[in-house]
Amino acid sequence: MSNRASQLHRLEAQSIEIIREVVAEMARPVMLYSIGKDSSVMLHLARKAFYPAPPPFPLLHIDTTWKFREMIEFRDRMAREAGMELLTHTNTQGLADGVNPFDHGASFYTQVMKTEALKQALDLHGFDAAFGGARRDEEKSRAKERIFSFRTPQHGWDPKNQRPELWSVFNTRVRRGESLRVFPLSNWTELDIWQYIRAENIPIVPLYYAAERPVVERDGMLVMVDDERMPLAAGETPELRRVRFRTLGCYPLTAAMESEADTLDGIVTEMLIARTSERSGRLIDHDEAASMEKKKREGYF
Amino acid sequence: MNQLPSLSRPVTSLLDDHDQKGLLRFLTCGSVDDGKSTLIGRLLHDTKLVLEDQVAALRNDSRKYGTQGENIDLALLVDGLEAEREQGITIDVAYRFFATDARKFIVADTPGHEQYTRNMATGASNSDLAVILIDARKGVLQQTRRHSFIVSLLGIRHVVVAVNKMDLVDNDEAVFERISEDYRAFAEGFGFETLQVIPMSALTGDNVTARATAMDWYDGPTLLSHLESIEVASEAFDGPFRMPVQWVNRPNLDFRGYCGTLVGGRIRPGDRISVAASGRTATVERIATMNGDLDEALAGDAVTLTLREEVDISRGDVLCAPDQRPEVADRIGAHLIWMDDRPLVPGRSYAIKVGKRLASASVTRIDHGIDVNTLQHEDVETLALNGIGYCELALSSPVAFDPYEVNRDMGSFVLIDPLTNHTVAAGMIWKALRKADNIHRQAFDIDRSARAALTGQTPRVLWFTGLSGAGKSTVANLVEQRLHATGRLTFLLDGDNVRHGLNKDLGFSEADRVENIRRVGEVAKLFTEAGLITLVSFISPFRSDRQMARDLFKPGEFVEIHVHAPLAVAEARDPKGLYKKARAGEIRNFTGIDSPYEEPQSPEIVLNTDGADPEALADEVIRYLDL
Incomplete structure (x- = not known):
């Protein structure tokens, strides 16, 4: 982004600051990589934040085994190009139980193969911070999410008990077992995402x-x-x-x-x-x- | 369906326009039922941001939770969380987005009731403008004063007063004029740069996005046209260069980049910069980005700088213009907004985050509290949730800052409770109370490493902590003997001895105990800088105090040694007869008896003295030092 007056330039700078802050203060960060357009933008921002070094954390993909095949090919290529370690995790118990989107309904399937799988992966690797590509403009409860969102050792979110977040002074302190979800794209809208992909020539699936x-x-x-x-x-x-x-x-x-x-x-x-x-x-x-x-x-x- | 999409003009030009748009961040504040959420819903609705499936969901929700009968309740677009739908109030800060052809907007919707003052401050901290709602039927209320005060305290200089629900007072010009005059009269002292009062109805949309024929007596702007056109230039942009170092990027031996976001001024390759705290100067070599090197970076840009000279710079340092440096101080005066259920304990050590610098801080004095309803100053002993006061703080190490009113990013901080990790307060710095040694520290050529080289040893501080009678002094004494015998330069600071001299003015209140440890930490730091191996033998029962001491030293320099004995064992030893007196009630606040000892969570060394040979324990410490 070269134009200084542009609001996209400001969004980019804010996101880079957020990503750097996590790396500077957390012991073991990871970037949740879902392969979609928001993840593509987030990965691009991470590469910019640490250029000329590769981003100093791994990518994590929660593989439900039901992703589009083209997504998986794209995922592997992107991780390779960024020079980053790619971790994948599947809820093997759910898989063994045959949980699938056709027989079990969307919400149970999502709970087992996405939410549970994600918690398993975070626990397994002991990550204390996980980047996610969620945006506040997506949905009403997202609109109230902090950029640095505190999670209990059980990964729970308590909307009534969130840390106040002022200026760009972020409180990243957690105790053992607790963690942060961090959303560098909080202030982006869908239109911003597309405009940025276009301006920066970011590959998408x-x-x-x-x-x-x-x-x-x-x-x-x-x-x-x-x-x-x-x-x-x-x-x-x-x-x-x-x-x-x-x-x-x-x-x-x-x-x-x-x-x-x-x-x-x-x-x-x-x-x-x-x-x-x-x-x-x-x-x-x-x-x-x-x-x-x-x-x-x-x-x- | 299947009908090819078409737009009024090429998408390329639309996208370029969206990119070029300016951004305005504003917050809305008002009392319960003033219609804030309805106003934001109206802005989203009228700027076509509400999409068809959301309208369908809204019709559903309106029947279930709405307050507008059969009509769509626009407030439900905004009130996101289940709990607040049930209560019909907004309980937290929500961020909303909309755009017009002229600008993109981010709205912080903040609740108006008293117990959530902290959320308003949160929303205000990142806003350029505030929209304060007033119910036309009620006029200027105490809440209006409170909101205006917080908005002004957080440094917002542009205010819109939205006199809402004009339809319920028959769009009466006289009602509006009276409210407008009332507000202007009391807001005079706040120093707002612009103040626009607008009569409107969020419910009908009158004067929100469209001019109201029902109020043809009003010839000012609509809310939206005012938001689209107001200039809110940032002072930081024209100020001197400031960049807090966020991360040092060292991918290989040939590249050392200082990453950070400029919070003031501009920088170009070839410019001289200073490190605020150390006073060292250097020259900018490159501004490196993935899209190529830049000729210039401006306030707001996230960049990576490389320097021509090798200078000691780490995270938290502030790079600045050499001729216009920020203040550097460890005693500051600041407004605090208390945000935690547990009230402020003056003298207690909190973590403080100023920019990218983490230190510890304690409030040494509350100059005055401020009643947000009357704006009167009052004498207070503490600050409770949502309390606001002007305080003096002592920091464990000097920080670089500019006053908040000059540069928000350089003058703001948060306090964090080191035990719960909650963000307990937001702070705005006004001034240095005691400037650090000399404000712009002189960089001396003989530094700690030069002194250490001469003594031929690695300076360390060995911090022995534990109950009275646990064996701290015994072991520390043996360790010092061994070090001395091998030709090491040492010094032992003992709790009782220091209280006879340096700290004889201190008692045993919580504040005095904090100050006791602070002074000892500082003395140990001086000895360590002089090249000595410093042994500190202090009960130092509180984690936060030991952390404060640890923060004074470089990583690896501070060796925390937990000298551990069960209370019963220490009490049985009772070398000074103190436990006996404490049990008899002759001594108050005695550690282990009526005052807690907080065990170290991850000390470098743990020595269990129960049944152990002190000589062996001393050897263990020596082995750890690996001299």
Whole structure:
């Protein structure tokens, strides 16, 4: 970012300051890397913060085993290019129990394969700080999250008992077992993310661009058939449609949208005139209004 | 669906415009029911930030929780957490985003009721402007005064007074004029640079985003047009160069970069800079970034500087313009806003974070408390949750700062309770009370490493802590004998002896005990800088005090030795007959009896003296020192 007056330049500087502060004060930080566009921006900012050194912490990916295949390829390439260690973790107990998004419902599946898996990984490696790419503009309970968000040894979040956060003076102190979740993109909006990706030429997973992909229509949502594990109901046949994704997660839970946008400007054009908010593409958030707050209390990002 | 998207103009120009937009951060404050959340909901709604599926969710929620009958309750867009939906009040700071063609906005929505004053201060700390809501039916209330005072204390210079719910007073100009005059009269002393009073109705949107025909007597700006056009230049931008060092980047032997965010002025390669605390100067070589070296960096930029000369600089140091240096002091006067349930204990040691510098600090005096409702100064012994006072603080080491009113980033700090790790107070520095030795420290050529080289030893402080009678003095004495016998220069500071001299003016109150340890720490530091191995034998029962002492030294220099004996064993030894007196009630605040001993959590050495040979224990210390 070269233009000093630009608000993106300010956002970039704030995020870099946050990332550096964590590295300077915490014993064992890690960056949660979900492979989506926000993670791509966060990783890029981390590389800028420590240039010419690689970021002095590993990347951690919680692999539910249901991610799009293209995401996994992209993940491995990005970690290699950044010169960073990539850790992956899967809830093997959940896997052994056969927990999957089709038979167990989105919310139980998410609890076991994402939230529990994340807690296991953080405990296993003893991380005392984990970067996440969440933004305050995504959802109402996120709007009240601190940038440095304190978590109990059980990884719980207590919205009523958050540390006051003033200026850019961050209290990073934790006791053994306690940890911080840190959100360097707190003050970014979706539009900022896309604008920054465009200005800095940041690579993103090709799934964001429109292409012919095999999909089935379920409950009014288009679901991509990414591999043979997806059970098809009688009469359901995957058909090729020109689709893309606004957000990326586990393929059975991520709705595709029909689109012709195969360039960055095309994506942003669609977004600017979009009339649905970002997370509605994720089936997990549809339960009820406060579902995100509940998940966060339990340790979800 | 399937209809190709189209925009009024090319996306490239839209995006470039979004990038070029300025950013305004503001906070809204008002009393319960003034309509704050509705106002923000209105801004989000009218600037088209509310999307269709959110409106659908809102209709659902409005039926369940709303207060507007069949109409959409805009406040529910903003009140995020379950608990506050049930109570119908906002309980925490929420950040909201919207943008117009002119600007991007970040709104801190902060609650108005008294017990959450701390949240308002939090929201204000990162805002350029405040919107203070007044209910037209109620006029200027005590809460309005409180909000205005906090806003002014946090250094906000631009204020909008939103006289809301005008529709409920028949859009009466006389009502508005009376409130406007009332407010201006009492806000005179606050020194706001701009003050705009706007009559509006958040519920109907009148004068929020659109001009109200019902109030044609008002010819000022709408809220949105005022927010879009007001200039809120930052003073720091034009001030002298300041950069707190956040991280030293050493990927290899050829690169040593100082990472940080400029909080004042500008810097170019070739410029001379000083390190505020040490007084050393150097020349900027490069401003290195992943997108190539920069010709210049400005306040707000996060950069990595390399220097031509090798200078000792570490995290927490402040780089500054050599001819315009910040103050450096270890005694400061500051406003404190207390934010914790546990009240302030004067004399107690807290962690303090000033910029990127961590130290410990204690409040030595509360000059006065401030009643936020009357703004009267009052004598107080402590500050409780949401209390505000002007205090004097003593720090464990000098910090570089500029007064808060000159540079917010250089003059702000937080206090952290070292036991609970809570952020207990926010502070705004006004001035140095006693400038450190000489403000802009003279850098002497004979430094600690030169002195250490001459003595041929690594200076250390051996800090023996433990109960009275645990064996501290016995072991320390043996250790010193061994060191002396091998030609080491040493000095032993003993608790009882020091109280006969240096500290004979101190008693045993909590504040005096803190000061006792502080002085001993400072003396030990001087001896250590002189090149000596310094032995300190003090009960020093409180963790925070030992931490304060430890903070005076470089990593590795401070060796904490826990001389441990069970209380029963120490009491049975009772070499000075003190336990007997304490049990008899003749001595108060005696450690182990009616005052706690906080065991070290991770001391360098633990010596269990129960049944052990003191000579062997002394040998253990010598082995650790690895001389």
